[in-house]
Amino acid sequence: MRILVAEDDPRLAGLLEDVLTDAAWDVTLVGDGRTAYTGCLNEAYDVALVDWMLPGLDGVEVCRRLREVGVRTPVLMLTARGQVEDRVLGLDAGADDYLPKPFVVDELLARLRALYRRAGIEAAPTITIGDLVIDRDARRVTRSGIEIALTTREFDILTFLASRAGKAVSRYELYDEVWGETDLRSNVIDAALAGLRAKLDRPFGTHTITTLRGAGYRVELPET
Numbered sequence: 001m002r003i004l005v006a007e008d009d010p011r012l013a014g015l016l017e018d019v020l021t022d023a024a025w026d027v028t029l030v031g032d033g034r035t036a037y038t039g040c041l042n043e044a045y046d047v048a049l050v051d052w053m054l055p056g057l058d059g060v061e062v063c064r065r066l067r068e069v070g071v072r073t074p075v076l077m078l079t080a081r082g083q084v085e086d087r088v089l090g091l092d093a094g095a096d097d098y099l100p101k102p103f104v105v106d107e108l109l110a111r112l113r114a115l116y117r118r119a120g121i122e123a124a125p126t127i128t129i130g131d132l133v134i135d136r137d138a139r140r141v142t143r144s145g146i147e148i149a150l151t152t153r154e155f156d157i158l159t160f161l162a163s164r165a166g167k168a169v170s171r172y173e174l175y176d177e178v179w180g181e182t183d184l185r186s187n188v189i190d191a192a193l194a195g196l197r198a199k200l201d202r203p204f205g206t207h208t209i210t211t212l213r214g215a216g217y218r219v220e221l222p223e224t
Contacts, residue, residue: 134162
């Protein structure tokens with residue numbers, strides 16, 4: 001996951017870089033609006049985290065210019081300006097979300113993940129991994145052409161993991177996406193995954209979801 005961080009305060013920029021790197025984001029730091037704008041023009045970032053008060057071009061102008069030239073990179077605006085009219089101005093300029101300072105790190109990460117997921121869902125209504133096909137719109141899963149009946153939660157778990165096939169997904173991320181909270185007992189997700197594996201793999205002799213001790217889970221890509 002690649003993120004552009006536009007922040008001119010060196011202390012906050014360093015904090016954001018540390019937090020996002022620890023969360024497995026590939027971070028590019030810039031300190032002014034013009035560099036942020038050209039960076040989003042020339043590179044394919046998954047999300048941009050843009051401070052409102054940037055030198056050169058402010059965050060609102062960065063968003064406005066990106067949208068005018070058709071760049072759709074999701075933008076989270078970070079600012080100390082918390083008035084309703086300021087939020088409206090930023091959103092109308094093309095920002096996708098808005099987080100006032102001071103902020104809680106967990107909320108920042110959750111909002112960034114939400115923007116990343118939203119962009120992925122819009123881009124790929126159907127996920128195909130080998131003989132496994134997931135149709136998001138129809139909420140239908142087939143393997144080798146055979147339909148697999150999943151519960152709502154099983155479908156949501158599979159879809160989220162499959163949308164990031166080949167990459168590790170933490171328990172925290174899975175809780176946040178599927179259950180919408182993070183204080184669930186650990187055996188809840190284990191039980192849900194056991195049921196999913198029984199339907200998805202056991203009848204076909206396949207192995208789709210790997211448990212990564214201490215790291216989470218990963219949907220395996222087919223060997224080429």
